[in-house]
Amino acid sequence: xxxxxxPLVARPTRTVPATLLALAxxxxxxxxxxxxxxxxLTGSWPAPMQEPIAGLGALxxxxxxxxxxxxxxGILGIVLLVAALRPGRPHxxxxxxxxxxxxxxxxxRDLERRLRARLERVDGVRSARAAAGPRTxxxxxxxxxxxxxxxxxxxxxxxxxxxxxxxxxxxxxxLVRARRTS
Amino acid sequence: xxxxxGARNRTALALAGLAALTAAVLLAAVPLDLGxxxxxxxxxxxxxxxxxxxxxxxxxxxxxxVAAVLAALCVAAGIVxxxxxxxxxxxATRRRVLDEDGSLLASFRPQVLERALAEQVExxxxxxxxxxxLGGPRSxxxxxxxxxxxxxxxxxxxxxxxxxxxxxxxxxxxGADPDRVDVLVALRTAAARSRRPxxxxxxxxxxxxxxxxxxxTPAPVPAPAAGAGTA
Numbered sequence: 395x396x397x398x399x400x401p402l403v404a405r406p407t408r409t410v411p412a413t414l415l416a417l418a419x420x421x422x423x424x425x426x427x428x429x430x431x432x433x434x435l436t437g438s439w440p441a442p443m444q445e446p447i448a449g450l451g452a453l454x455x456x457x458x459x460x461x462x463x464x465x466x467x468g469i470l471g472i473v474l475l476v477a478a479l480r481p482g483r484p485h486x487x488x489x490x491x492x493x494x495x496x497x498x499x500x501x502x503r504d505l506e507r508r509l510r511a512r513l514e515r516v517d518g519v520r521s522a523r524a525a526a527g528p529r530t531x532x533x534x535x536x537x538x539x540x541x542x543x544x545x546x547x548x549x550x551x552x553x554x555x556x557x558x559x560x561x562x563x564x565x566x567x568x569l570v571r572a573r574r575t576s
Numbered sequence: 577x578x579x580x581x582g583a584r585n586r587t588a589l590a591l592a593g594l595a596a597l598t599a600a601v602l603l604a605a606v607p608l609d610l611g612x613x614x615x616x617x618x619x620x621x622x623x624x625x626x627x628x629x630x631x632x633x634x635x636x637x638x639x640x641x642v643a644a645v646l647a648a649l650c651v652a653a654g655i656v657x658x659x660x661x662x663x664x665x666x667x668a669t670r671r672r673v674l675d676e677d678g679s680l681l682a683s684f685r686p687q688v689l690e691r692a693l694a695e696q697v698e699x700x701x702x703x704x705x706x707x708x709x710l711g712g713p714r715s716x717x718x719x720x721x722x723x724x725x726x727x728x729x730x731x732x733x734x735x736x737x738x739x740x741x742x743x744x745x746x747x748x749x750x751g752a753d754p755d756r757v758d759v760l761v762a763l764r765t766a767a768a769r770s771r772r773p774x775x776x777x778x779x780x781x782x783x784x785x786x787x788x789x790x791x792x793t794p795a796p797v798p799a800p801a802a803g804a805g806t807a
Contacts, residue, residue: 399711399720400582402758407582408589409661415592416657423650430644451629455606455622464604467596474593478586486760490732494739496719496756504763508727559731 402499406482415474483528488563500560502526509533512556518545520575524553526566531557533570542572581660588657671714671750686710693745697721697738702729704764708742716755717746724764735761 432440439447453459486499506524509531513522518537525532533553537545550570557566604610611618622631632639672683690708697706705724712718719742725734739757746754 399709399718399758402720402760405582408585411589412585412657413661415589416654416661419592419650419654419657421654423647423652423654426643426647427651430640430647433640448629451627451632453628454624455626455628455631456624458607460603461607464600464607467600467603471593471596471598471600474589474596478589478593489761490735492736492739494743494757495754496739496758498735498739498759498761500761500763504761507765508763511727561732 402497403484403486403488405484408477408482411474411477487526487528487566489560491561491563505531505557505560508560509553509556512552513549516545516548516552519549522549528564528566530567530569533568534573535570536573536575538575540574542574546570546572584660585657588653689746689749693719693742694721696741696745697723700734700737700741702726702731702734703738706738710746712755714750715752717750717752718755718758719743719746720758720760722760722762724762727763727765731761731763735759 429440429443432438438444485503486501487505488497489500490498492498503526505526509524509526510522513519513524513533513535516522516535518539519535520538521536523534531553533549535545535549539545549572550568553568553570557568601610605617606621606624609624611621671686671689672680675681690710693708693710694706697703697708702725703723704726706721707723708719708721710717710719721738721742723735723738725731739759742757742759743754746752
């Protein structure tokens with residue numbers, strides 16, 4: 395009946411660079427088509443483009459301007475290739491696997507919010523921040539206590555408990571650090 | 577659930593990147609005197625002191641058609657790429673319900689079943705909202721659902737119950753085990769109760785209030801027949 399759905403735990407789709415590329419292609423291609431059509435129909439370039447094209451035409455092929463243009467194209471090409479080939483981080487994590495086939499996914503930001511809420515209830519923690527990635531969860535707690543070691547230990551226990559509740563398919567590494575605030 | 581093809585975007589970006597790098601090499605060939613480094617290409621390179629206008633005039637016969645084709649290709653590729661950024665959902669044709677002899681008993685749009693399944697899931701304690709999408713062939717349907725779960729709910733139980741319910745109900749109605757049941761969980765705070773899970777758009781049901789405390793295994797969607805398929 396229909397194609398398979400997109401996996402819930404997937405790499406980013408690169409929508410923003412693809413949209414920018416599409417708009418650039420449309421702009422450059424449209425401008426070139428208009429100029430070429432004008433040239434074919436009237437025998438001269440469109441009035442607004444005559445001066446820039448005359449300037450370009452006067453350039454010699456060994457001119458440094460060609461090197462600058464080549465450098466620009468090279469940088470653009472590398473940026474586009476990096477955007478295409480760099481996998482990127484999924485926005486979700488596979489969790490709560492059970493006997494039913496398929497995947498359950500939880501957005502990283504939801505896990506971060508859950509961690510924050512849980513950590514801010516730990517004794518000695520004034521506030522907490524969490525940054526969850528596919529492999530690592532980084533937690534920073536702020537405390538007013540002189541000795542931060544017990545706070546870090548308690549925060550780690552709370553974080554591990556919270557993560558265990560969602561039963562991640564791949565267990566992340568949990569890094570906890572404390573920041574003293576006055 | 578709508579989606580965008582990441583593979584298509586990445587392929588387009590890679591091709592554009594290679595094209596830009598090729599253009600960079602062509603532009604730099606004369607200023608960097610690549611003919612000295614690679615004598616094989618030297619005959620193809622123009623004189624460094626040639627003016628661009630003179631070069632274009634000398635090669636006008638092929639340069640203009642090639643430029644026109646490239647410009648048209650750029651416009652076409654831009655339109656196709658821009659259109660592909662609009663999220664699409666897989667096709668959903670009508671499903672047929674057959675009896676044991678293969679006679680047609682009824683047909684229905686998938687959205688009808690999706691709505692019914694969403695309502696069933698929303699009756700699971702802890703579930704704030706649900707959006708269900710059904711697809712796949714008659715022998716192996718798939719389900720993709722976005723389920724908003726209260727932050728104070730028993731998450732593991734709620735999700736396990738919802739997935740089992742979806743699989744059971746689809747098996748009951750369509751007569752085939754689902755190939756997969758994918759669930760995107762959105763943890764919902766009390767303030768977010770009225771909000772829907774992200775990036776879902778179909779088979780919406782009225783926003784539900786707090787989940788009922790009893791009846792953790794709601795009745796399945798009524799089973800009309802033994803066999804079902806797509807039109």
